[in-house]
Amino acid sequence: MSQVEIRSKKPVKSKNNRGGDTKAALLLLPSFLLVCVFVYVFIAYTVGVSLAKNWMPGMPDMSQGKNPFGTYEALFQNPRFQSDLRNSLIFTILFLLATVIAGFFIALAVHNMGRSKGFFRSVFLLPYALSFIVTGTVWRWLFNPDSGVNLFLKYSGVADMYHNLTGQVLRPEWLTSADTVGDVSVLLAKIIPGGDFIQIQLGIPLALIPVVIATSWQLLGFAMAMFLAGLVSIPDELREASMMDGATGPRYYRSIALPMLAPVAITTLVILTHVALKIFDLIYAMSGSGIGFSTDMPGIFVFESMYKALKYNTGAAASIVMLVIVSIIVVPYLIRSNRETKGH
Amino acid sequence: MSIDTTQPVRVKASKSLQARFGARSRRVQFILLCILVPIFVMPFYVMIMAAFKTPQFADVTTMWLPPSPFSIDGISEAWTKLAPNFLNSFLIVIPSVALSSALGSFNGYLLSKFTFRFSNVMFTMMLVGMFIPYQSILIPLVKFLQITQLYGTIPGLVFVHVIYGIPITTLIFRNFYVGIPKEIVEAASIDGAGILKTFFSVIIPVSIPGFVVAGIFQFTNIWNDFLFGIVTISNSALQPVTVALNNLAGTQTVNWNVLMAGALIAAVPTAVAYLGLGRYFVEGLTAGSVK
Numbered sequence: 080m081s082q083v084e085i086r087s088k089k090p091v092k093s094k095n096n097r098g099g100d101t102k103a104a105l106l107l108l109p110s111f112l113l114v115c116v117f118v119y120v121f122i123a124y125t126v127g128v129s130l131a132k133n134w135m136p137g138m139p140d141m142s143q144g145k146n147p148f149g150t151y152e153a154l155f156q157n158p159r160f161q162s163d164l165r166n167s168l169i170f171t172i173l174f175l176l177a178t179v180i181a182g183f184f185i186a187l188a189v190h191n192m193g194r195s196k197g198f199f200r201s202v203f204l205l206p207y208a209l210s211f212i213v214t215g216t217v218w219r220w221l222f223n224p225d226s227g228v229n230l231f232l233k234y235s236g237v238a239d240m241y242h243n244l245t246g247q248v249l250r251p252e253w254l255t256s257a258d259t260v261g262d263v264s265v266l267l268a269k270i271i272p273g274g275d276f277i278q279i280q281l282g283i284p285l286a287l288i289p290v291v292i293a294t295s296w297q298l299l300g301f302a303m304a305m306f307l308a309g310l311v312s313i314p315d316e317l318r319e320a321s322m323m324d325g326a327t328g329p330r331y332y333r334s335i336a337l338p339m340l341a342p343v344a345i346t347t348l349v350i351l352t353h354v355a356l357k358i359f360d361l362i363y364a365m366s367g368s369g370i371g372f373s374t375d376m377p378g379i380f381v382f383e384s385m386y387k388a389l390k391y392n393t394g395a396a397a398s399i400v401m402l403v404i405v406s407i408i409v410v411p412y413l414i415r416s417n418r419e420t421k422g423h
Numbered sequence: 424m425s426i427d428t429t430q431p432v433r434v435k436a437s438k439s440l441q442a443r444f445g446a447r448s449r450r451v452q453f454i455l456l457c458i459l460v461p462i463f464v465m466p467f468y469v470m471i472m473a474a475f476k477t478p479q480f481a482d483v484t485t486m487w488l489p490p491s492p493f494s495i496d497g498i499s500e501a502w503t504k505l506a507p508n509f510l511n512s513f514l515i516v517i518p519s520v521a522l523s524s525a526l527g528s529f530n531g532y533l534l535s536k537f538t539f540r541f542s543n544v545m546f547t548m549m550l551v552g553m554f555i556p557y558q559s560i561l562i563p564l565v566k567f568l569q570i571t572q573l574y575g576t577i578p579g580l581v582f583v584h585v586i587y588g589i590p591i592t593t594l595i596f597r598n599f600y601v602g603i604p605k606e607i608v609e610a611a612s613i614d615g616a617g618i619l620k621t622f623f624s625v626i627i628p629v630s631i632p633g634f635v636v637a638g639i640f641q642f643t644n645i646w647n648d649f650l651f652g653i654v655t656i657s658n659s660a661l662q663p664v665t666v667a668l669n670n671l672a673g674t675q676t677v678n679w680n681v682l683m684a685g686a687l688i689a690a691v692p693t694a695v696a697y698l699g700l701g702r703y704f705v706e707g708l709t710a711g712s713v714k
Contacts, residue, residue, distance in 0.1 A: 102618055103537035104545075110530050110589055111545050117586045118552040121560035121567075128562050136566065185459070188452035199456050201701055202463060208697035208704070210647035212665040213686045216672050217466045220679065226483035227469070234487070296466070301708060308709045357556045360649040364669055381558040386654065391562060398559040409554040417547040 122402065129395035136391070150396045158278040160397060162372040163380050167404075169283050170291060170376070171355040177295040178351055179344070182302025187332070189303065190310045200307065204300035211297070215364025218293035222253035222365075229253075256285040257370040284373035290362055297361070298354065302347050309343030310336065349412045356405050377401045470690075473683035474498055481680030501671075501684035507660060508667035509688060512646055514577050515663055519584035520641045524634055526585070527592020531633075532626050534593065535600035536608045537618075546597070553590035561654055568655055580655050580663075584645050591644070592637050595707060599633035600626070632703070639700050640707030643693045664689045 128134045129151070132144035146152075154160050189199045206214065221227035229250055232238045241249035252258075262282035313336060321331050359378030368375040368383075377397055384394030469486055474497050476490040481497065534546055564583065565574060573579030607629075611621040652663040659670065668689045671677055697704050 100537040100539045100618075103533045104539040104542070106618060107530060107533045107542075107545060110526055110593070111549060113586055114549045114552045114589055117560065117564070118555060119548075121563040122555070124563040125559050125561075134562075136562075136569075139566070185456070188456050191449050191452055192456070195453065195456075199460070200705075201698070202460055204701070204705070205467075205694065205697065206463075207708075208643050208693045209690050210649070210665050210668075210693070212647075212649050212669050213690045214466075216668060216682060216686045217470050219672075220483060220486070220683075221466060221469060223483060226486045230484065230486060296463070304705050304708050308705075353554055359558075360665075363649075364672060378556065378558060381556075381561075382650070382654075385561065394558075395562055398556060398561070401556045402559040405554060405556055410551070413547050413550055413554075417543050 122399075125395045126399055129392055129399050131392055134391050134395075135389075150392045151400075154393060154396050154400070156276070156278075159372050159375060160377075160380060161277060161279045163375050163377045163397075165279060165281060166284065166287060166373070166375060167356060167358075167377055170287055170294075170358065171352060173283075173287070173291045174294050174298075174355045175348065175351055177291060178299050178302050179347060181295065182299050182347070183306050183344075185299070186303045186306035186310060187336075190307055200304070203303050206297045207300040207304075209297065211360035212364045214293055214297050215361045218289065218296070219254070219365045222289040222293075224250060224252050224255060252285075253289045254286050254366040254374065255370060257373060258285045259283065259373070260285060284369070286366065286369050286373040290365060290374055293365060294355070294358065294361055298351060302351065305343055305347040306340060309340045313339050345412075349408060352408050353405050356401065356408070377404075470683045470687055473680045474501075474687045476680045478678050478680060481678055483679055497678070497680040497684040498688070500678075500681045501688055504671060504677075504681075505664055505667050505685050505688055508662055508664040511577060511661055512663040512665075512692075515580050515584065515652075516642055516645045519581045519588065519645050520638055522581070522585045523588030523592045523641055524596075524637045526589055527594075527637055528596045528627070528630055528633065529622065530589070530593040531596025531598075531600050532622055533618075534597045535603075536605060536626075546593070549590050549593060551590075552587065553594070557587070557650055561650075565654060575656050575658055575661065577656075577661060580651060583651050583655060584648070587651075588641055588645070592641060595637045595640065596630075596633050599630070599636065603629060635700065635703045636707040639696055639704050642696055643704070646693050 127141050130143050130147040131141045134140055185199075185203055189196055189203070192199060223229075229238075232249060238249040241247070259280040259282035262280040264277050264279065264281040317335060317339075318331065321335050357378055358376055359382065362374055362376055363379055363382070366374040368379060377400065381394045381398045381401065384390045384397060388394075472489055473481060473486070475493055475495065477492060477494040477496055480490065480492075530549075534542060568574035568579045568583075571579075573582060603626075607625055608621055611625045616624065646663075647665060648663065649665045649669065652666045653669075656662050656666075659667065662670075668685050671685050672682055
């Protein structure tokens with residue numbers, strides 16, 4: 080149908096108005112300009128603040144000092160911001176692994192269900208409808224060392240078993256842990272010239288684990304729904320045909336379902352990555368910055384720099400760093416999908 | 424037309440498929456899912472159980488036990504604290520959803536039914552707006568709201584949600600209208616209807632499902648917002664419920680069960696909307712991700 084459409088309409092269109100529908104373009108303009116001002120002009124303003132010497136809301140002075148990039152230099156030397164970048168990276172990787180893998184396998188299983196499909200889908204997607212603040216508030220108590228998960232370990236006998244095996248008491252500190260595992264900063268300081276610039280432990284802060292669990296709990300349903308939509312779009316005929324050729328079970332998934340799910344997987348990865356890089360509310364409500372900034376994130380840093388410490392240029396600079404990192408992931412994806420729609 | 428002929432065949436095929444395609448592995452998957460469900464709903468269990476406990480039995484060390492005696496004191500205490508903010512959230516969400524959906528539907532119509540130069544570039548530039556970390560526009564945003572006297576007011580926050588809702592609603596409606604045949608727009612234009620008249624008389628009447636999808640999606644997005652709420656409104660009496668819940672959590676004197684009751688209260692509207700209109704929610708979710 081679409082082919083017929085293109086053939087019959089193209090010549091008429093190009094004869095009538097070469098630039099396309101100017102009127103439609105003009106009608107889109109108000110929304111477009113609003114978004115441009117509130118996104119692009121505002122970002123430019125924030126860049127200005129980050130380069131300014133001393134911008135304050137009461138005295139919006141955009142004049143720059145001797146070194147306009149001084150704020151950025153100080154920012155990257157700030158141990159707290161170094162922790163934030165480390166936490167953001169580790170959080171994003173662990174969160175993506177947990178969420179995409181679990182979401183994928185749950186989607187496969189749910190897709191195979193008959194009558195119970197709707198029920199399972201609803202259950203796994205329900206947390207997605209909640210506010211990050213609600214999730215953070217509830218999970219904060221589940222990972223309190225005196226209650227929640229630790230009580231569960233105690234009553235289920237896991238804690239006793241651990242005690243018998245190792246002679247140690249199993250009482251993870253979860254969010255209140257200040258430990259970092261797999262620290263490579265000493266090693267790095269030796270390898271990279273000037274590596275002593277890094278003032279933090281480059282490992283996995285244990286306190287990030289509960290945060291990853293809570294975030295995955297909330298967003299796993301999103302990954303599942305995306306993969307389910309992808310699975311539904313695979314024609315049944317293809318499954319039939321592959322079965323007739325003897326490709327059943329794992330073979331079918333490996334050679335047919337997986338390649339067909341690749342576009343959905345990319346979309347899911349991009350969206351979840353940008354959510355992870357921007358994460359703010361959930362961690363703000365669940366653990367805040369954590370002990371020794373073990374769960375601090377760039378989003379929290381920006382918020383607190385601006386509205387607690389009133390260091391606007393520091394906050395602005397950190398927010399621009401966030402923006403650049405998110406853009407590296409999102410912009411190529413948007414340009415690619417833009418090109419695809421054009422091709423149709 | 425083609426849908427009618429293939430439908431019965433497809434149903435038959437999938438039935439025979441279900442019967443033959445690994446019945447045993449399906450049963451194993453079913454059992455695994457059944458094991459996962461209780462683990463998954465655990466936070467809901469804790470939240471609801473705690474909300475119905477009396478203050479003296481709301482000890483975190485007995486978190487897993489069901490309430491005994493059963494009490495709504497926690498709920499009513501949380502309600503007295505959160506009710507004004509709960510109402511604020513509705514005052515913020517309803518106009519924001521209505522306006523941003525209306526704008527999104529108009530933009531989506533323009534982008535899907537007309538071809539004009541730079542339409543793809545304009546669309547992509549607008550979409551960037553839904554991916555940016557909002558932290559990077561907060562300083563000028565607050566300044567703008569102060570200049571326009573909208574700072575600290577509910578209409579101001581509505582304005583913010585409408586503006587930053589334009590990209591996502593435009594995307595949802597554009598994808599929705601792509602599925603509606605161009606012919607009906609052309610038929611209207613042959614009848615002499617202009618762009619606007621076609622929109623109101625032809626497009627809007629067929630857009631109800633699109634409005635449900637965009638509406639429920641934006642409802643959850645805006646209800647769950649925290650950052651814009653806390654930054655643009657400093658008066659706690661006007662703040663949305665998410666900000667109030669977070670303030671409550673930071674208060675030392677509040678009992679744990681009251682906090683869980685508060686979380687429950689803040690979660691109910693979106694959970695109800697989701698359970699009632701889940702199908703559309705999923706559509707918004709998948710449509711809201713650039714295809």
